Amino acid sequence: MTFFNRRNFLAGAMFLGAGLLAGCHRASVSPSAASVIKIGSLNSMTGDESTFGKSCNSGIRLAAEQQNARGGLLGKKIRIITADSESSPSKAQLAVLSLIDNHHVVAVLGDVASSNTKAAVPRCQKARIPLITPASTNPNILRGDDYCFRTCFTDTTQGKWIARFARHDLHATRAALLVDTKQAYSTGLARVIRAEFTRLGGKILLAPSYQSGDTNFQTQLTQIKAAHPQVVFLPGYYGDVTTILQQARELKITVPFVGGDGWDSQKTLQIGGKAVDGCYFTNHYDPSDPAPRVQKFVKAYEARYHGNVPDAMAVLGYDAANLLFNAIKRAHGTGEPALRNAIATTKNFPGVTGNITINKHRNAIKPGVVIKIEHDKFVVVKHEKP
Amino acid sequence: MMVTQQLINALNVGSEYALIALGYTMVYGVLRLINFAHGDVFMVGAFVGAFTARALEGGMSAGGHLQLSQTLWQAGVGLLVAMVVCGLLGWAIERFAYRPLRNAPRLSSLITAIGVSLFLEYMAEISWHVGGLRYFGSTPTYFPPIAGSNHGVHVIDHVLHARVIYKDLITFGVCGVTFVLLWWIVRHTRMGKAMRAVSISFDASRLMGINLNRVISFTFILGSVLAAVGGCLVGLRNNQAQPLMGVMPGLKAFIAAVIGGIGNIPGAVVGSFLLALVETLVASITIHGVSLSPYRDAVAFLILILMLLVRPEGIFGKAVPEKV
Secondary structure, three states: OOOOOHHHHHHHHHHHHHHHHHHHHHHHOOOOHHHEEEEEEEEOOOOOOHHHHHHHHHHHHHHHHHHHHOOOEOOEEEEEEEEEOOOOHHHHHHHHHHHHHHOOOOEEEEOOOHHHHHHHHHHHHHHOOOEEEOOOOOHHHOOOOOOEEEOOOOHHHHHHHHHHHHHHHOOOOEEEEOEEOOOHHHHHHHHHHHHHHHHOOOEEEEOOEEOOOOOOOHHHHHHHHHHOOOEEEOOOOHHHHHHHHHHHHHOOOOOOEEEOHHHOOHHHHHHHHHHHOOOEEEEOOOOOOOOHHHHHHHHHHHHHOOOOOOOHHHHHHHHHHHHHHHHHHHHOOOOOOHHHHHHHOOOOEEEOOEEEOEOOOOOEOOOEEEEEEEOOEEEEEEEEOO | OHHHHHHHHHHHHHHHHHHHHHHHHHHHHHHOOOOOOHHHHHHHHHHHHHHHHHHHHHHHHHHOOOOHHHHHHHHHHHHHHHHHHHHHHHHHHHHHHHHHHOOOOHHHHHHHHHHHHHHHHHHHHOOEEEOOEEEOOOOOEEOOOOOOOOOEOHHHHHHHOOOOEHHHHHHHHHHHHHHHHHHHHHHHOHHHHHHHHHHHOHHHHHHOOOOHHHHHHHHHHHHHHHHHHHHHHHHHHHOEEOOOOOHHHHHHHHHHHHHHOOOOHHHHHHHHHHHHHHHHHHHHOEEOOEEOHHHHHHHHHHHHHHHHHHOOOOOOOOOOOOOO
């Protein structure tokens, strides 16, 4: 009856072993190894942050496909290897190690979530493999790590836009703040919002917190309702944001909620429905921007991915990948430290989200937009300068 | 006003925990096994409910606006299908993962339970595209709401000065009916009697001619059906289903079952509402402008540790000396 007798087991083990050996053999003498440039895409393909990770990965892959169609880089083809960071910092660390040690990538693009990037940075720094995060906005994730770069704005900038928008455009003076204590993104952004809103004469009445993945937020929302704020700051990720707004509207909290780029997902509209109507968030770009470089990208992305409109994470991944290709060209290869230095000296690189210059803190200074959710659509209501 | 509202919130959370905790406690009662995959059966329930409701929506929404009766019907069918699918899943988990290990050391079953849990979670992370629709997958799946269920009940609004919406009433109603049904099954049917017998002594009940395999399968099916009800209610409340949505509720329900005395059915319900009450209380306290909400989960796990140290048999459990 049992299939797992000893002989079957031995046969299976031998079969597996043979397969593994064959695998090793192939890898060590691969003729293609020298003619490809391997680049790692560290992104959450599973878990709570996977919409972001999947979009970012799609943007990176589109950039590589276009580059390969133009003949590749320095006569070699680009191969993108995606490692899943599973929406968890500890898994991000394992994923980045596998990119570096098993796949021998020359550079890593990722992650989106600041907590995951923070976990991957020391690994890349130690291995001297350049890491470019396309979308992690927390300012503290890059400190002395001179191999790590960022090609989006930081929360220091974004948080000020959010606070100023609430104070000056929504004329709010009394606000509540709801923070996700599990995410570096949320706690970092909350700190800036609080400081800037207070500096502009506003008052944060209360700041309860939650943890991403919670299903019930009514306790915190009941407290918020009792304090009667004019606006609620919600620097979180779309999955929780939609649930929170749903429950807030059920409790008849009707004031607008304001958040950051973590809200950017078509799921916000689909799951949030009426509950997210009339809320605002800051973002990296506007897909309806008529500028030719934006429209060219949007068309190419829609054609490649079955009509999906690229969200901010897709365009950021695309820009970061192209910036890296550009640096590899300028460095005439992927050697160390030439590639690292080429990335660091990027000036006025024409990205879809604007011209990117890497400053001495290895950050990009970029403009942004404030988006209002209106009748199941994202509408740009304000352009922000860095 | 705020106190009443928080009590209603606690009732909501407690109902969610109770529906999961009952499955934990029943399986422990008959098998002495902590079925860690139980939280994930809850997740599968939410997904199946969402798919069914969505499929029915596609057939009806052609006319435009959906009526309350239509969406109620939709949610009801979704709930029933989820109950059937999860019942089968619970049966399959026991049949193929736990039964072959019934006479193995208890640790083997426990590790298998964790394996089954991870298996379900990561199978749900993979998305399947059938007929242009996406099934499962890591990005949240949309759960169609019941029309009008977000509206408040005005009478209660006025009397209690707290907001109770139809969704709350649906939750409490469904939970109440489920608990009564469960009580009736366990106390007044032959199968219930057999379950109670097995939980007292495996060997003695076998000697009395009870078909052990049938009783154990039935227990798993019953527990999984309850988890499906919980999954659908939570999915309905949040309008979404996700592969990891069962992890935290599963752990909390486990704590609730331990508080009430694991293996004890009324204990699981009382433990759930008690835990929900404590969590809500902790999360709603603010001292000098600093909210205690970040410590809510820490307090829940602290209660588990204290309970295991001070009264491991739980509130309703009887301390039974380990038979040697």
